[in-house]
Amino acid sequence: MxxxxxxxxxxxxxxxxxxxxxxxxxxxxxxxxxxxxxxxxxxxxxxxxxxxxxxxxxxxxxxxxxxGAGVPRARSGEDGAAIGLVVPERHSYLFEILHGARTVLEEAGMRIALHIAPAVSGGERPMVEQALASGVQGLLIAPRWRGLGAEEADYGWLGSLDVPTVLMERRPRPGSALHALDSVCSDHWYGVHLAVEHLISLGHRRIVLGARDDSPTARAVRAAFTAIAAERAEIEDWAVTLSSPTAVPEPAERPRSESAREPQPDVLDLLRTRGATAAVLHGDVDALMLVQRFQEAGIRVPEDFSVVAYDDVVAALGSTPLTAVAPPKTEVGRAAAELLLHRLRRPAEERPAPVRRIELLPDLQVRGSTGPVSGSASGAGE
CATH class of the missing domain: 1.10.10.10 (Winged helix-like DNA-binding domain superfamily/Winged helix DNA-binding domain)
Known part of the structure; x- marks a missing residue:
């Protein structure tokens, strides 16, 4: 988008x-x-x-x-309290989330102070410090968190902020310092379930997930696919690989247990060797590029092979519009802003409101990249 x-x-x-x-x-x-x-x-x-x-x-x-880092500070005499929004730069997935949050906050008479965090590990902390110094009353934040190491490095300072804070499209590790922080997130397990269920209904039994591994969403998608594919008796064979060789966190952003990463096969090579007839690709750009590679190799989509994209930011714009899982991005932003306002409006003398962790369900947009398995289909390139 x-x-x-x-x-x-x-x-x-x-x-x-x-x-x-x-x-x-x-x-x-x-x-x-x-x-x-x-x-x-x-x-x-x-x-x-x-x-x-x-x-x-x-x-x-x-x-x-x-x-400031995103917008000018309030002029003297301006009405309306300010809410800080902190998001990573060049992250198109979050633009719709910002729109949803903005609508709610502006309707409530709140000014928005947008801070764009640079694409470096720990880039959000200086932006949050600037937002707090400017006097914001609350924060909506979506940290980049390319790796688990980078995520865990933020737990301490982010969990000790003295203003109400809501995480957007982020679900911290259970039991961590941020486990009890308000958050609104898409239910990515359900999104993967929709994709797999759709492919199974079309007769696909050999499915590959090509997914990024450089964001909380990517990690949630990979974990969900692994669990779902392993449990579904209809699936004869499945595998997970990187959708792009560059879609991994830097070594400094990984925990020690992930420091030695095994090389992963090219997604198209894996599809051929496994005899797959369908793939789920996270995210949209990688899915569109895979379809282009199919066209160059003479593989027809969806006649020979079906593709489901995950994100639905630009999936509909391809020469073959892609069937895609669409997380409720705008509604995540709206719900996060409403949750923050709920906490801000609670009288100070009352007990703190219970922490809320909200999950919203994605839906599936069926387009032209998925179809039933043909009688002669036995996998990509065969």
Whole structure:
């Protein structure tokens, strides 16, 4: 899904204010959009008096040391309390979640302070500290957590914050310091169940999961598929591999038990050797690229092979629109914001509200990439 214009412009403001001056070309590369798009955004922001533009350079109108990480601090006299939203940069999956949270908070008269965490381990902590220093009353946060090591490193400081905090699309390890933190998450076990059930109903008995391994969602999808495939008597053979060779956390972000990672086979090679007739791919881009590779190899989708994507951010945009599991991203954001407001509105003299851990069910969008097993089908490439 394309990033909303207002969110992209907030990100531009955050980058410019944090650095003082930035080249337009560098902004375009960092935001992964065209130079023309950035120029148009910069012109509108300059017209609104929020930054200055020169020959290929964008400059902040406030000193760098006074700049926040995402949006300007409240002006004196502005009404409405502020809620901090902290999310990782270049994470399109979370854009819809942000939209859902924003709708609820703005309806409640809350100002939103968006902070974009850089793509480095531990990048969320400085953003949270800046949000707290600016006086936010509560936090909505979706840490990147590429590996379990990075996740566990955040448990201590994140569990000791003195403002109400809700995790979005994150489920900490049971028994950890964050186990009793409010959270709203998609039920990814159910999402994988929908995908597998759909493929089984079409006659597929040899299924492979190609999944990332660099996010909490990816790890939940892998664990769910392993459990479900092992329990379903209808499945004759199954396997799990990486959907992309680069979809793994850095060694520093892994616990010691995962430091030595065995090389995993290419997903297309694995499909051929296992005689699979269907695959579930996390996420959408990797699924679309697999379908392109199928086309190059003369494998027809869905006549010869069925593909289910997991995320449904851009799955519908392929030359063959992909059947996809669609987590309720907007509703996760709405529920997280409502949960935070519920806690903020509770009178201080009352006992703290019970911690809530909310799970919302994904649904399955059936499109053109899945079909019944043909009588002659015996696996990809055969």
């Amino acid at each position: 394309r990033e909303p214009v207002d969110l992209r412009r907030q990100r531009i403001l955050g980058v410019v204010r944090s650095r003082g001056a930035v080249r337009v070309g560098d902004l375009a590369a960092e935001l992964d959009v065209s130079v023309v798009t950035v120029r148009r955004d910069v012109e509108e922001l300059a017209r609104a008096g929020q930054l200055r533009r020169g020959h290929g350079v964008v400059r902040s109108i406030v000193p760098v040391e006074e700049a």
